[in-house]
Amino acid sequence: MADNKNKIFMGGLFAAAVILGLLAGNSGKTLAPQGGSSADAGKTEEPEQGSSETAVPEETAAAVTVAEKGTGITVTKADDWSSQFPNQYETYMLNNENSEVHEYTEEHPYIQRIYAGYGFAKSYGSARGHTYVITDLTSTGRPHKLANCFTCKTSDFTAKALNEGDSAYAEAFEDFVDQITDPFGCFHCHSNEPGKMYVTHTYLSDALGSDLTKIDAATLSCGQCHSEYYFDPATKATTFAYTSLAGMNPDDMLAYENALVDGEGNMFADWVDEENGIRKLKVQHPEFETINGEGSPHGSSSSMLKLSCADCHMGQTKADDGTTFTNHNWTSPLDNQALLDSNCSQCHKDLAAEVEKTQSEYWTRVDALAEQLKGLNDDLTAAINDGKIADDKLDEVRLTLRNAQWYWDFVFVENSNGVHNPTLTKHCLDQAEELMGQAAQLMQ
Ligand code: HEC
Ligand code: HEC
Ligand code: HEC
Ligand code: HEC
Known part of the structure; x- marks a missing residue:
């Protein structure tokens, strides 16, 4: 680690925090103690010379908007934005190249016992590109019962949940599957205004309450799906196991889920192990909680350099005409040489x-x-x-x-x-x- 660089970044962050505070008005007060937005520090190309104005492009300081419920909104599909936002659309379509799936039950046979009695013990394909979500959902060997499975898969369901409220989650899976027109769309993160950051999955804003603005808008956009959730035993609605940032950690989340009671008065369980009667919980991809958790090198409030999910998994790309835009092909940072060269390698040699x-x-x-x-x-x-x-x-x-x-x-x-x-x-x-x-x- 190059210590002198670290200090320079910290200076940049301080400036970023101050400016964010100014631009964001009231919410600036809550952003500042968190060390400011990250995206900005990540995008600072020349931290040595960065004056405050160049260090924080105005558009990245935009606050997140929580989508309104009950407006009857319809989805403008990803394909319909292709000519207006060709760079974002083309890189988004590159997610198709991330097509490999491997089967966890074969790679890690122990899960056949640990998850025994639950669908994941029989079929558990690894994640791949966003554009595959519906194919992967309909082809899994796991049984589907309710439409709540679509929560993180299609914008059509996101709009439905916004318009109809919690009752949408309890509908039958089969009744909804034919209504899908936009598998993984721009809508999740931008509503119908590409470039503006939205939370359209409102269980996330419900879980964070007034802490919502403490987290970078880009990180929130991923936290809508890359997070631990459970289906509420009564309504079947997708729900998070915390009600503030302070409760977003594995210890408090376990205590929260252990305190839930199902319809029969039993301790909440995702399933019961039929052999030994353990009432088990299944955790789901808690990337959001892990990045924002204590000790996170680039995500916790004490980090010397905060980076959003987008800073590491999207990054900036230059189009042929010289425009810089946010790359919408979600990949491993290790597969993004431009990102490593322009940013990470300043501190990480390898x-x-x-x-x-x-x-x-x-x-x-x-x-x-x-x-x-x-x-x-x-x-x-x-x-x-x-x-x-x-x-x-x-x-x-x-x-x-x-x-x-x-x-x-x-x-x-x-x-x-x-x-x-x-x-x-x-x-x-x-x-x-x-x-x-x-x-x-x-x-x-
Ligand atoms: C609407 C829900 C949703 C949102 C929002 C979302 N993701 Fe995903 N993401 C998924 C799902 C589901 C998969 C797995 C797709 C599959 O395998 O069919 C996935 C897969 C991925 C993968 C590929 C994983 C692999 O092993 O190849 C990456 C990387 C990723 N997401 C990063 C992000 C980032 C970064 C954000 C925010 C900018 C984000 N995602 C926002 C649902 C979402
Ligand atoms: C998983 C969330 C997610 C999805 C889905 C998504 N975007 Fe984005 N988009 C982002 C993030 C994050 C940024 C960068 C915001 C920032 O840095 O402040 C962004 C930025 C943009 C911008 C602003 C200019 C730029 O390049 O930075 C445009 C325009 C845009 N997206 C268009 C689209 C279009 C069109 C689609 C669908 C084809 C789409 N986005 C899908 C997360 C998403
Ligand atoms: C500091 C940089 C950084 C941040 C911030 C970050 N990630 Fe990652 N992420 C990584 C690295 C490094 C890997 C491991 C990649 C590998 O194994 O090739 C990874 C792996 C992943 C994977 C598996 C991808 C794959 O190809 O196997 C997903 C999905 C993912 N991250 C999602 C997220 C989400 C969602 C967020 C925000 C809540 C986030 N990441 C924030 C650096 C980051
Ligand atoms: C200002 C210096 C700095 C920059 C720039 C930086 N990092 Fe880091 N990073 C650190 C420090 C310090 C740590 C914690 C100590 C360590 O693990 O090396 C860390 C830790 C990490 C870790 C955990 C590594 C592990 O296995 O323990 C990942 C992953 C990571 N950084 C990814 C990135 C990515 C991706 C980028 C570029 C987008 C980046 N970092 C840019 C300083 C930096």
């Missing part, structure tokens, strides 16, 4: 090597803990079948293993494999290990 090291340590520990978790699930089944566990202990073991699995899963299903936030990753795996130790002790 980011690919750093990422590889973190990810290989991650897999060693994630795999080892998964084998342990699998073994403990089987031990509990055996103890129940052999009548070796007293009733008063049984519920305690089940709860301890439910919690251990939550922490392990929070890390396993996070798509960066540890690099978004090595500190939080370690915290979760430490918790999982500790809880598994307790469960083993209880079963002795």
Whole structure:
């Protein structure tokens, strides 16, 4: 790490925070303590000379708008913007090139036991480009029941939920599937005004309340889908397990989900393990919570350089005519040489090597803990079948293993494999290990 560069960036950030404060009016007060928007520091091409005006282009300071409900809005499809915004549209269509899927149940056979009784134990394809969402959803081997599965897949459903409210989530999957015209559209992030940042998935703004403006608009746009959610047991609506930024961490989110009760008066569960009766939770891609979590090198309030999801996964590209625009092909930063050259490499001499090291340590520990978790699930089944566990202990073991699995899963299903936030990753795996130790002790 080049220390002198770091200081320069910090200076730029301070300027960014001040200017954001001025431009954003009231919300500036809440933005400033967070270290300002990131996008700006990321885009500062010459931090050494950057005067305040050049350091923060005015348009990047624009605040996010939360879409209004009940307006009867219809979606302008991605294809319909192609001539007006050719650069964004063409790069968006490049997501089709990210077409490879691999099957997690084969790569990590332990999930066949850990998720046993749930669809993901049978079929769990890895993520690929955004433009594939509907194909992948309709072809999975998992059963679909309700339209709430479309929450993160098509703008048509986003508009429907805005217009009709929570009742949209409980409709039958099959009744909606034919209404899809815009698989993964501009609408999610821009409503019908490309370039302006919107939150159209209002469960996100509901979960953050007045903390919404503390997070960069570009990061919010991804947090609409790349986050942990559950379907409300009563309404089936997509819901987050926090009601403020302070509650957005794996410990408080677990406590929140553990306090939920389903229609039958039981502790909320995504499914029940039929062999040993553990009421299990399934975490889903918590990239948003991981990036904004404590210890995040580029995302927490104490980061020396804040970067948004878009700073690392989109970046700026120059078109043939010289215009600079935001690249809408969502890729690994390691596949974006222009981004590495213009930004990351100022501090990271070899980011690919750093990422590889973190990810290989991650897999060693994630795999080892998964084998342990699998073994403990089987031990509990055996103890129940052999009548070796007293009733008063049984519920305690089940709860301890439910919690251990939550922490392990929070890390396993996070798509960066540890690099978004090595500190939080370690915290979760430490918790999982500790809880598994307790469960083993209880079963002795
Ligand atoms: C409307 C929901 C939604 C929004 C908004 C969204 N994503 Fe995604 N994203 C998905 C889904 C679903 C997939 C997996 C697609 C598949 O495999 O069919 C995905 C896949 C990806 C991938 C490819 C993953 C891989 O393993 O190849 C990247 C990278 C990504 N998203 C980044 C982002 C970023 C950055 C943002 C914000 C600028 C964002 N996404 C916003 C739903 C969303
Ligand atoms: C997953 C969210 C997401 C989707 C979907 C999306 N955009 Fe964007 N868009 C962004 C982000 C993030 C920015 C950069 C905003 C910033 O840096 O302040 C952006 C910026 C833009 C801009 C401003 C100019 C520029 O290039 O920075 C335009 C115009 C735009 N997008 C058009 C589109 C069009 C057209 C589509 C659909 C084909 C689309 N976007 C889909 C997230 C998205
Ligand atoms: C500081 C830069 C940085 C930020 C900020 C960041 N990411 Fe990442 N992200 C990475 C790196 C590095 C990887 C690992 C890429 C690899 O393995 O090739 C990654 C991986 C991913 C992947 C898996 C992509 C793949 O190709 O396997 C997804 C999806 C993703 N990030 C989404 C997000 C979302 C959503 C946000 C914001 C909530 C975000 N990222 C913020 C750097 C970043
Ligand atoms: C101003 C210096 C600076 C810049 C510019 C910078 N980083 Fe970082 N980055 C750091 C520091 C400091 C850390 C924390 C220490 C470490 O892990 O090396 C870090 C950590 C990371 C990590 C976690 C690495 C790991 O495996 O532990 C990722 C991923 C990352 N940065 C991605 C990026 C990407 C992508 C860019 C460019 C868009 C970027 N960084 C630009 C300073 C910087």
